[in-house]
Amino acid sequence: MLSSLQNPRQAAAQLLNFGLILSTAFMTWKGLSVIADSPSPIVVVLSGSMEPAFQRGDLLVLWNRNLFSETNVGEVVVYNVKGKDIPIVHRIVRKFGTGPDAKLLTKGDNNAADDTELYARGQDYLTRKDIVGSVVAYIPFVGYVTIMLSEHPWLKTVMLGLMGLMVVMQRE
Amino acid sequence: MAVSQEKVTVYNLADLKTTSDDAIPNYLNSLKFRQSHRLTDVRLALGYSALALAAACFAWDYKLGFESTKHLTAAAVVVYTLLNGALTFWLFYVERGTVYVGTAPSGETLRISTATKKNVPTYHVTVEVQPKNGGKKEVLKISRAFTEWFDGAGHFVAAPFQSMLASAVPVVGKLDPKRAAPQESAMPVPAAYTPEMLDVLAKANASVVGSAAEEATGSETPVPKKGGKKRRA
Numbered sequence: 001m002l003s004s005l006q007n008p009r010q011a012a013a014q015l016l017n018f019g020l021i022l023s024t025a026f027m028t029w030k031g032l033s034v035i036a037d038s039p040s041p042i043v044v045v046l047s048g049s050m051e052p053a054f055q056r057g058d059l060l061v062l063w064n065r066n067l068f069s070e071t072n073v074g075e076v077v078v079y080n081v082k083g084k085d086i087p088i089v090h091r092i093v094r095k096f097g098t099g100p101d102a103k104l105l106t107k108g109d110n111n112a113a114d115d116t117e118l119y120a121r122g123q124d125y126l127t128r129k130d131i132v133g134s135v136v137a138y139i140p141f142v143g144y145v146t147i148m149l150s151e152h153p154w155l156k157t158v159m160l161g162l163m164g165l166m167v168v169m170q171r172e
Numbered sequence: 173m174a175v176s177q178e179k180v181t182v183y184n185l186a187d188l189k190t191t192s193d194d195a196i197p198n199y200l201n202s203l204k205f206r207q208s209h210r211l212t213d214v215r216l217a218l219g220y221s222a223l224a225l226a227a228a229c230f231a232w233d234y235k236l237g238f239e240s241t242k243h244l245t246a247a248a249v250v251v252y253t254l255l256n257g258a259l260t261f262w263l264f265y266v267e268r269g270t271v272y273v274g275t276a277p278s279g280e281t282l283r284i285s286t287a288t289k290k291n292v293p294t295y296h297v298t299v300e301v302q303p304k305n306g307g308k309k310e311v312l313k314i315s316r317a318f319t320e321w322f323d324g325a326g327h328f329v330a331a332p333f334q335s336m337l338a339s340a341v342p343v344v345g346k347l348d349p350k351r352a353a354p355q356e357s358a359m360p361v362p363a364a365y366t367p368e369m370l371d372v373l374a375k376a377n378a379s380v381v382g383s384a385a386e387e388a389t390g391s392e393t394p395v396p397k398k399g400g401k402k403r404r405a
Contacts, residue, residue: 009212016219020256023226027252030229034246039238 018167038064038133043078043087044143049108050076050089054135057144060089062133070098071128076135079106082120087132090115100128179326188318189288191328192295193271196284199334203347205274205282211267218262222255279304280343293318299341314340323370331373 032041045058053076054060062078071077073095078087093114094105103125107114116124149155180187201207229248232241269285276282281302286295297314314336321333331351338344338351345352 009209009216012216012220013212016216016223019223020219023223023252024256026230027226027249030233030245031249031253033238034242034249037242 014168018164021163021167036061036063036065036133038062040078040087040132043089043132044146045089046086046147047108049110050091051110053109054089054138055140057141057147059139059143060135061137061139063136064131064133070102071104071131071134077106078132078135079126079130080132081118081130082123084120088115088118089135096125102128104128104131178328180322180328182318182322182324182326185288185291185293188293188322189286189295192318192321192333193286195328195330195333196272196286196337197274199330199337200272200274200282200344203344204277206277207272207274208281209273211270211273215259215262215267218255218259222252222259225252225255276343276347278343278346282341282343297337297340301341301343312341319367321370323374324367325374327374329370329373332370 029041033039035041041062041064043060043062045054045056045060048056060078071092073092076089076091078089080087088106090106090108090111092104093107094103096103104127105114105116105125119126149159180191182188197207225248229245229252233245238245267285269287270283271286272282272284274282283300283302285298285300287298288295295314295316295318297316299312299314301310301312303310316336320336321329323329334348335351335353338348339353
């Protein structure tokens with residue numbers, strides 16, 4: 001009940017409950033990042049360029065450590081292009097050289113041409129450090145929620161508001 | 173003030189419990205108990221340091237990016253996990269549902285914890301009494317139905333609630349003999365208030381409140397009557 005806000009300790013405890021939900025979600029995410037050594041260990045597929053392997057809305061789990069072998073041809077990777085903030089999920093189709101300076105070329109399974117068009121101006125290939133991670137697992141369709149949320153930003157506000165209200169009202 | 177102006181939904185067990193929980197410190201502090209907030213304060217300290225750490229982690233991650241801060245972030249994740257673990261431990265093994273810790277003017281320390289079981293409208297109260305000179309701890313257990321101090325409309329009625337505590341816990345009864353059960357009867361607890369008595373009490377108090385706060389609560393006065401009817405049906 002809202003009247004409990006008159007007691008500062010109880011108000012602090014209620015605020016804490018809400019804060020801990022958010023912070024635990026955030027720290028879990030950061031924990032996954034640290035384990036996978038990737039700034040974004042879970043991504044959602046936004047386009048159909050990797051069909052039939054991945055559809056729009058699939059949730060991908062990434063791994064960015066080369067413990068046993070280098071990132072090789074055939075792996076599906078997520079990479080960032082300088083100047084663009086949307087990561088892309090495509091397959092490595094060519095590799096020249098070895099080690100961190102190997103030149104990598106990617107292509108979407110469902111695309112007619114390779115990705116040179118998608119790279120930054122003057123960039124003809126990727127190197128290992130452009131890659132955010134290799135796909136090691138996926139959950140179909142679950143990520144569609146985030147597509148909805150990013151396409152209709154007001155949904156985020158509504159969701160956060162409802163969550164906050166529920167925590168304040170229920171006290172549990 | 174014996175009846176709260178606020179109503180709870182009588183089907184909401186969490187509301188029944190928290191309303192009753194809140195009434196315990198109110199009552200005991202009015203009897204000059206000195207409340208100790210140590211348990212809550214430790215919980216808040218643990219929780220808020222975890223929260224501050226997560227906020228700091230968010231800040232440096234946002235400002236400096238992932239690559240340059242990942243070792244710091246790894247350390248933060250470990251510390252956060254430890255703090256959260258400590259908080260969980262504190263809640264389950266130290267607080268154990270404690271809603272009140274306080275010392276009576278005579279020196280005894282009470283520690284009251286409450287619990288409910290899912291879908292059972294019974295209030296389980298455990299009172300640990302620690303005598304003044306470090307003697308053996310006495311544990312009293314009370315289990316009573318919420319219907320004894322909530323009327324049909326969901327108003328909290330303080331008198332029966334307080335007499336439940338006063339008659340079951342001698343330390344409280346000594347300070348509030350009016351509410352304590354008559355000692356000559358063999359029963360350790362007084363007979364429960366009947367629904368009719370609750371309604372009368374609620375109505376009497378509601379009208380007092382109503383005259384004090386006029387229109388604000390005036391509209392609620394007929395509600396207890398309706399609740400009473402519903403219960404009898």
